Amino acid sequence: MESADNQRFNRRFMQAVVALGALALLYSLYRLASADFAIPLLLLALTAIHSKERFAAVRLAGKRRLPAPEALIFLAMLLFDGEAAILLSAVVALCLSLRTGKDGLSLLFNSAVTVVSTSLVVFVLRLNFGSISEVFANLSMTSVNAVCIAVLLHSAVRATIAAIGEAYKIKQPVWKIWGINYAWTALTCMAGACLATAALKLIELAGFENFVAMTAIVMVADFSFRSYRANDAFHAPDAKSAGRQKSEQKESEERFRSAFDYAAIGMALVSSEGRWLQVNRSLCDILGYTEDELLGSDFLIITHPDDLGTALSNIRNLIKGNVPTYQMEKRYIHKQGHEVWVNWSVSLARDTHTKSVHLIFQIQDITNRKLAEQQLHHDAFHDALTGLPNRALFMDHLKLAIARAKRNPEQMFAVLYLDLDRFKVINDSLGHMIGDQLLVAIARRLEACLRPGDTVARLGGDEFVVLIEDIKAENEAIYVAERVQKELRLPLTLSGREVFTTVSIGIAHSSPNYQHAEDILRDADTAMYRAKSAGKARHEIFDTAMHARAMNLLQLETDLRRAVEREEFFIQYQPIVDLDNFHLRGFEALVRWRHPERGFVSPIDFIPVAEETGLIVQIGEFVLRESCKQMQRWQKLFPSDPPLFISVNLSGRQFAQHDLINEVAYILNETKIDPHSLKLEITESVVMENIETATEMLRQLRALGVQLSIDDFGTGYSSLSYLHRFPIDTLKIDRSFVTAMSDNNENTEIVRTIVMLAQNLGMDVVAEGVETNEQLALLRKLGCENGQGYFFSKPVHTDGAEKIISDTYASQAQAFPVNPASSRKVLYVA
DSSP: OHHHHHHHHHHHHHHHHHHHHHHHHHHHHHHOOHHHHHHHHHHHHHHHHHHHHHHTTOOBTTTBOOSHHHHHHHHHHHHHOHHHHHHHHHHHHHHHHHHHTOOHHHHHHHHHHHHHHHHHHHHHHHHHHSOHHHHTSSOSHHHHHHHHHHHHHHHHHHHHHHHHHHHHHHTOOHHHHHHHHHHHHHHHHHHHHHHHHHHHHHHHHHOHHHHHHHHHHHHHHHHHHHHHHHHHHTOOSSHHHHHHHHHHHHHHHHHHHHHHHTOSSEEEEEETTSBEEEEOHHHHHHHTOOHHHHHTSBHHHHBOHHHHHHHHHHHHHHHTTSOSEEEEEEEEEOTTSOEEEEEEEEEEEEOTTTOOEEEEEEEEEOHHHHHHHHHHHHHHHBOTTTOOBOHHHHHHHHHHHHHHHHHOTTOEEEEEEEEEETHHHHHHHHOHHHHHHHHHHHHHHHHHHSOTTOEEEEEETTEEEEEEEEESSTHHHHHHHHHHHHHHHSOEEETTEEEOOEEEEEEEEOOTTOOSHHHHHHHHHHHHHHHHHTTSSSEEEOOHHHHHHHHHHHHHHHHHHHHHHHTOEEEEEEEEEETTTOEEEEEEEEEEEEETTTEEEOHHHHHHHHHHHTTHHHHHHHHHHHHHHHHHHHHHHSOOSSOOEEEEEEOHHHHTOTTHHHHHHHHHHHHTOOGGGEEEEEEHHHHHHOHHHHHHHHHHHHHTTOEEEEEEETSOGGGGGGGGGSOOSEEEEOHHHHHTOOTTOHHHHHHHHHHHHHHHTTOEEEEEOOOSHHHHHHHHHHTOOEEESTTTOOOBOHHHHHHHHHHHHHTTTSOOOOOTTOOOOOOEEO
16 A cells, blocks of 8 residues: 555656646747757757767766766757757757657656756756856856856756655655765766866857867767777678678668768768769758759859859868868859858868778858848948948048048048038928938938949938049039039928928038048038038038137037036126116126136127037026025015016026926025016027927916016017917017117117007016117107116126115115216116
8 A cells, every 4th residue: 555655656746747847848948049049959959869879878887877968958058048958958858768668757757857957957047147158158257156056956956856756666765865866966967067168168269160060070970980880899700790790881871871961061072173972961952953963063163253262272271281171151152143151161081992082061051140240231331211321431431531642632532511401390390200201312312413432421310421532623522512402402202292401511621631530520510510500501611710619619618517517607687677767676687607717708608508508507597596595685685665576587498498397496495585576588589489388388487476578579570479378477678679779760660569569468568778868768758667778787796786776775765867968877776
């Protein structure tokens, strides 16, 4: 009864192990990317099976086998990662079990034990080291640790499962059986792992193709050697022995022929004159010829002419004994006419009877790899969208042109830097698909405009560059630029839409001063930006003055970044006056920059650079915070009803910030200023860039309690129809209209219209740039409520602003003298 129970337990245990191994195997098959290395893995499997059959009967100490199969399983793990090793272990273990003739469950159990142990090793290695192949890419202490872990774990699992299964049969303690088996199992696995690591390094040095070729040679040689030993050992003079020897020899020849014919790589035996003597099926498939067609010709006929000379030279060196073997990448001509790239390895073989020299060819098709390399090379140097050369390839051509010009100064060239005008508008309005179609169409037109020897490339975005070589005079580049501009002005039909575009071009001619390709490209780019700023749809030729301006601008940008860090900015305040009673209403905060070396830098110079670089956001936050702090202090020192307000400009970059509302709210809370005392000024052009977004942003700002003002109003008439939708408190008339006012002229009428419009919409008006008594009188006559300008005061520092407030506060009861001859203007605090 006890025996029966033990037998059932043993069978259930075996079934459990088989189920576990099946799950591991299915999961490995699921993850295995067989298309990447199906043939190499198959070769390893065939080699492992062969080694199982070859060395399974070879015993050390009468009962242990050599570790060749373990080495190949470990090698599969190192080369193709864990799933390949698991699959290979299952196949090899199953094939060895088939030789023993056991029942089906035992066969599956033996295979499952190997699968489970290999799977556990793969899991633990990945858990500790990540990618297995990367761990063994370089021999290091990490790879040594990984080998030790793999060996110990693989041996322990196999010894444990075997001990559990055997202990119930012979009724011995599990630990005792485990101890007997583990030591030798660990030693065998360690030897296999070391062999696999050595083979990996051999593959890294010689290449996998050569390793496969050597493996094939070893297998063929092994078959031949075994056949020879068998014939020699059992040779006898009697007819029965002679018949057995003949039969075994025939069997050996058949095995050799089978291995030769069905090898995964092309193999051939070739005479020293180049005639095919023997070819296998893989070679016929690679070259597209039948076996009879190849045997009736020689390899010289189908070798690519460009590779034939090198191949013959190498064969001569091989026959002379200068080299033992040779390999190279070469091309054959397929029967259908196309090129076939192969990894070609050739070695010598001598006929045992005639002693004549033959050549053994081992040929692996690498056409797909070569095509992939060519595609990668093309992609690395060409633009993916237009197919034009990219920056890297263009720079190579430009460097060669500079080198040729140095050798021969008469070989002049020029670089044209092109940038499409209004491309962003087309992209934003018609979509990126139309934008891409436009870029492709422009690329084709540029190619049509140029000579075959010229180079046109796309640098990225909507920027193209052209290299014109072998020109005789500088005006030839101008002719090309004019031809390109004329061609690109023609309309393009894209997805049923007619699209127009123009191009701005910068031209830089070759010069002995240019040492680097980057310099001439930079100068052409500088000239292009000059063309942009001069009105677009034109070309400009680079001169040294452009470079000086560009360098000054770059230095200004660098200094501007340092100025933010060093807090070199300060604020000046310009009064805003009620034109009806001349009460002081508030101040506009104006940012100023005092450079430690240049001195005072005009806002006209640094504000555009700050806008372009985005530094205006930090500068604007500084101005807003400091202005609010100062106004809160003034309101405490000089209380009035209504209180003074501070007006602060918001740049376009600031207005586009997603967190602008939170920033303003935080500063209001931090400085404790009454939100109604803060007036934010936004230029008309910024508001008109996106009506819906701007309206929502203005409403959120108004919800904080701050006042809103449209700065430079009147410069963009498109906003008049939308003005009633904006929650605006004030319109500021641009100084250009105020400065040019006179009786009954056009500017006066514009100011009158703006004043009436604001009054009808319930807004107040501030006139900027008031400088003369005549302008003041006209503004008062037109009903303008407030004014700002040099007539009242220049922008002043904090102390000057406090003096204005103090003086006007002390003179509240006095009237403002409107006297053109008077140089003193007395202001009143409202």
